[in-house]
Amino acid sequence: MRNRAASNPQSAIRNPPLIDPAALMKIKSMELRAKAVVEGFWKGIHRSPYHGFSVEFTEYRQYAFGDDPRYIDWRVYARSDRFYIKKFEDETNLRCHLLIDHSRSMGYTSGDYSKAQYAGTLAATLAYFLFTQGDAVGLATFDDQIREYMPPRNRASYLRRLILALEAQPKGSATNLGPPLQRLAQMQTKRGMIVLVSDLLTSIDRLERDLGYLCAGGHDVVVFHILDPAEVSFDFDKPALFQDVETGRDLYVDPAAAQKGYQHLLDGHLAKTRSVCQSLGIDYHLFATDRPFDLALLDFLQHRMRSRKRVRRVHGPGAGPGAGGRAV
Amino acid sequence: MSLLYPLFLAGIAAAAAPILLHMIRRHTRQRVTFSSLMFLRPTMPRFRSRSRLEHVLLLIVRCSVLCLLAFAFARPFLARPAATGAADSSKRIVLLIDTSASMRRSGLWTRALDEAQSVLKETGPADRVCVMSFDQGTRTLIGFDQWQTMAPAQRAAIASQEISKLSPGWSSTDLGHALVTAADALEDDEANDGAQSRAQCRIVLIGDLQQGSKLDALLAYEWPQRTELVVKAIPCRGVTNASLQLLANRDSLGPARSDDSPDIRITNSPDATNDHFQLHWADSAQPGAAVDVYVAAGHSTVVHAPAEPNQQTSARLVLTGDDQDFDNTLYVMPQLRRQVNILYLGRDDPNDTAGMLYYLRQAFGTGKALTSRIVRHPGSEVLDAADIVTAHLIVVTDNVNQQNITALRRYLESGKPLLFAMRSAEAADALSGLAGVDTIDAQEAEVSRYAMLGRLEFDHPLLKPFSDPRFGDFTRIHFWKHRRVDTASCPGARVLARFDNGDPAWFEVPVGRGTLLVWTSGWQPSDSDLALSSKFVPLLYGTLEYGGTLTEHPSQYFVGDAVPITGRIPAGTTDIQVRKPDGVTVRMDGNQQTFTQTDLPGIYSISDSTRDTDPQFFAVNLPAAESRTDPMPVEDLEKRDVPLTPTAAVVSEVAQRAARHNSFTEMESQQKLWRWVLVATLILLLIETWLGGWLGTPQRETERLGTPLTRPGPAPEREPI
The missing domain is CATH 3.40.50.880 (Class I glutamine amidotransferase (GATase) domain)
Known part of the structure; x- marks a missing residue:
């Protein structure tokens, strides 16, 4: 049985522990970094969205043609002369996939650590958090295709393997979410949570289509949009030849003349991304790499809580998850 | 100071390139790696003012390098008066006049004489001239030494007089041998005459330059470098020329036939305009017994000669219908049984x-x-x-x-x-x-x-x-x-x-x-x-045959052939007479083995004047090659490494210019000033390298620009935990 003692993130929201990410990134061990962030948060409880046949009984349902006769409760039949099917609650833990973008653009940095390092630490934090709750966590790194895939497990030693995979430097080429997300959606037969950590430097049209692969599978999708502070503010002061790390293309840019246009295009891109995620029912979080991980985790938990409340409001407190509700 | 190749000085214009490059400040070479350019739009580079030069010293050094390179390629040298004085204007000329049978064509010989006389008139008093005629062999009419012994004012007249005595013969054309002989004569005269050792050597060829000319002698001959050939080709107006050739009868021991008329090959010239000819016996009792022959231009055909009633005597076959008749007669000796x-x-x-x-x-x-x-x-x-x-x-x-x-x-x-x-x-x-x-x-x-x-x-x-x-x-x-x-x-x-x-x-x-x-x-x-x-x-x-009974004596020869006498007349004959077609009788003693004066086509007879025996006859005809009268391209001579010069006027001017250029080349190759210019260029390049490196150091760049190019970087990295 899982510990159903509900964590109370409200206390954390009231007193958020703020750790400077620059200082945190000085810790060489990613596992320690994740542990430092997660410390203070209680283990969460996740109700499974699946119904199974474990020992915990949920309800009886009248037999209908086509049901498996193995699950007919013969005692009830003896008592009532009616066929009833005995239903149980599936106690399978949350299956969470962490999708980490390892395209070349994730290696960009204007400071001490790159977007990939920040994304790795964030993913490690989430993995550690979920592992402490007994949830199964898997990992997929990708650029234009899935480079490494680790299926969801919740063994203690599995976290170390995950963190080792997260510490790998991005070696991919251009960001292309389509093939890896489509492939991952095909691989997942059970619904679960998918956490996408990427800089989403791809066209909006493709982004909507690519994220749609995951949503179509009924997965609970969370997107962490990671940007470097220099990408957000574009505060260069001298003209230079800007080289695209993914395509190698050179472009002479005078920041003084180009900054306004850059901000305009970036804001439009972010707004469209947020709009796309909203339309698909995806939790969207934009993070600059100088933002503390605590706040990121807090935002994540707050959003999950809101989401659970919304589900319960829709289905009522007595509504089972078998009706399609999602819970954290 | 002079320049051997002054055109290379145009390379100094390349010195403008560094000036322009110095005046234009290129946009920054700073390269910034960025995650994505999808939100960036290109901006126009900002150029610095063109009115101010930077690094003037570096500019001067770079311009100097280019100027020195151009100067070195121009091959400078210090002009000195030539040790042997100015280029020698005297000439050494061999006048080669073609007297082969093909020069008998209508109007050719007259024009050839006019050309020869015009060449002689152009000769100066310092020139040395040799006049030769050639056909199958080459004969010297006036040698270099004989020319020198003559009074300068009368040389041209005497030579013209000698040339006017010439007339075209009946021999074939060995042009290669004639050119080799003339070139050798020039070299011999140059070796013998030290005073004019640097005089220009020239062979003036006057002839029809026909296709049938032999050039074999040039194949194994290394043409002298300073000897040039001036070709004065005499074109012929009539172009159709058909020729006769008797085919050898290989079946002499075969059975006798009722008609033993010979087979004749008739060849038409490639540039012919007529293809219809008639073949008949000269002095035939049947004037209508002619054979019509159709031969396309550039082709040949074999026909059977018309039957001749009196086959026991010599006869002439005549071809009519072409423009040139010098080769239209074939003398045939009947094959006696x-x-x-x-x-x-x-x-x-x-x-x-x-x-x-x-x-x-x-x-x-x-x-x-x-x-x-x-x-x-x-x-x-x-x-x-x-x-x-x-x-x-x-x-x-x-x-x-x-x-x-x-x-x-x-x-x-x-x-x-x-x-x-x-x-x-x-x-x-x-x-x-x-x-x-x-x-x-x-x-x-x-x-x-x-x-x-x-x-x-x-x-x-x-x-x-x-x-x-x-x-x-x-x-x-x-x-x-x-x-x-x-x-x-x-x-x-x-x-x-x-x-x-x-x-x-x-x-x-x-x-x-x-x-x-x-x-x-x-x-x-x-x-x-x-x-x-x-x-x-x-x-x-x-x-x-071993007993000497069946020894065959050919009865057909060509002009210039040596006819063996032995066996034609009884042994021990001491007085042999050979009667030529023109009636001239040549006496030969018993020691002579061959008769070489076959300079006319026709029937020759050999007889023993001391005995009353039947004379032996043989026929001499024109060589078949002499009938190939279509003009030979002068490029055929150039292919054999004979340098051609179109006209004498151009020759003189070009030769003088070449001689002057040769002397300059010689002076320049002795001085080799370009080496020193190259050394100076290398030194300047070293200075430029050092100066460029010194001016491009970061300190100098920072001093010049004032601020760094990149955005302010983060704090210095600390040791990771």
Whole structure:
């Protein structure tokens, strides 16, 4: 049985522990970094969205043609002369996939650590958090295709393997979410949570289509949009030849003349991304790499809580998850 | 200071490039790696003002490097007066005038003389001139030394007078030999005359430059570098030229035909405009008996000459219908049939196939060139002296009485051949008599089945035609019987063939000037099947030829050929007369082997003035190559490394310029100032490298720009935990 003692993130929201990410990134061990962030948060409880046949009984349902006769409760039949099917609650833990973008653009940095390092630490934090709750966590790194895939497990030693995979430097080429997300959606037969950590430097049209692969599978999708502070503010002061790390293309840019246009295009891109995620029912979080991980985790938990409340409001407190509700 | 190649100074213009590059400040070379350019738009580079130069010293050094490089390529040198003075303007000229038969074409010779005289008029008093004419050979009319001995004012006139005496002959054109001779003459004169050793050497060729000119001599000749050729080709107005050529009749021994008219090849020139010609005999009694011939331009055809009623005399074939008639006459000597008298001493019936005479008559049939007369006579009866004297070959197959032996020995000693075929061992007595020895041992050989020829001396003239492996197979000839003769008893005997058991089969014994050929086996079927083999007839004709009876004398020659005299007239003749077609008689003594004055086409006759004998005739015709009158491209001469010069005026100007350039090149190659300029360039390049590196150091760049190019970086990295 899982510990159903509900964590109370409200206390954390009231007193958020703020750790400077620059200082945190000085810790060489990613596992320690994740542990430092997660410390203070209680283990969460996740109700499974699946119904199974474990020992915990949920309800009886009248037999209908086509049901498996193995699950007919013969005692009830003896008592009532009616066929009833005995239903149980599936106690399978949350299956969470962490999708980490390892395209070349994730290696960009204007400071001490790159977007990939920040994304790795964030993913490690989430993995550690979920592992402490007994949830199964898997990992997929990708650029234009899935480079490494680790299926969801919740063994203690599995976290170390995950963190080792997260510490790998991005070696991919251009960001292309389509093939890896489509492939991952095909691989997942059970619904679960998918956490996408990427800089989403791809066209909006493709982004909507690519994220749609995951949503179509009924997965609970969370997107962490990671940007470097220099990408957000574009505060260069001298003209230079800007080289695209993914395509190698050179472009002479005078920041003084180009900054306004850059901000305009970036804001439009972010707004469209947020709009796309909203339309698909995806939790969207934009993070600059100088933002503390605590706040990121807090935002994540707050959003999950809101989401659970919304589900319960829709289905009522007595509504089972078998009706399609999602819970954290 | 002068420059050998001043055009390279244009390279100094390249010095403007560094100036422009210095004036234009390129946009920053700072390269910033960014995650994505999808939100960036290109901006126009900002250029610094063009009015201010930076790094003036570096600019000067770079410009100087380019200027020095251009200067070095211009090959500077210090001009000095030439040691030998100015370029020698005197010339050394060989005037080559074509006098071949093709120059007989209408109007060519007159224009050639005009050209020659104009060349002579252009000569200066310091020039050295040699005048040569050529056709098949080359003749010097006026040599360099003779030219120098003449008064300068009269040289051209005397040379013109000499040239006017020339006229085109009938010989072919050996242009290559003439050019080589002229070039050699120039070199010889240059070597002999030290004063004008640097004078310009030139050959002026005046001729029709026809396609039939021989250039073979140029192939193995290395043309002198300073000798140039000026071609003054005389074009011909009429272009259609057809020629005649007599084809050799290879079947002289074949059967006689009723019509023995010769075959004639008629060739039309490639640039011909007419293709219809007529072929007929000159002075023919039947004027209408002409053959129409159609030959396309550049092609040839073979026609049968029209029948000539009187074929026993020499005749002329004439071709009409083309523009040029110098090669339209062909002199033909009729092929006279010779009579060969053969005296056969034996008792065979001529129609008896078991005898030897039957096969002898079959072998000596009547051919186109030969008529045989075989006289049979028993050996035991006294021979007629006339038969012996007129006999070209005597064949003995019977016993001969002593009186006849004496006559036959005289016959042999006169130098004629005698073939002795031993029918039996008893014939050894007659053989010993003919050989002039007391006795010759002979006996019938014991042959198990048959004997074959085992060893033949193919180096002997009689067997030499069989030396080719294709014809030397005698193994199919079987000898059923033969006689074993001891050749050791015959002084001077040479065995020509032996049987496979070692017995002599054929041997010869010299008797006086003649040769006694002995066959130890007959050719009748009872002795051997030699008569049935393919070797029999050639052996008999070879015997005739070996004895000097069948020696053929060609009757067709070309102009310039050497005609052998030996054999045409009786030996020992001391006064030989050769009558040329123009009626001129040339006397020759007995020591001369050949007649070389065949300079006219026509019928020549050779006779012995001391005896009343029939003269021998031979025909001389124009060489076939001389009829190829289409113009030869002058590029054919250039292909043989002969430098051509179009006109004399251009030659002079170009030559002077070339001589001046050569002297400058020589001075420049001695001074080699470009090396020092290159050294200075390298030094400047080193300075430029050092200066560029010093000016490009970060400190200097920061001082110059004032602020760094990149955005403010983060705090210095600390050691990770």
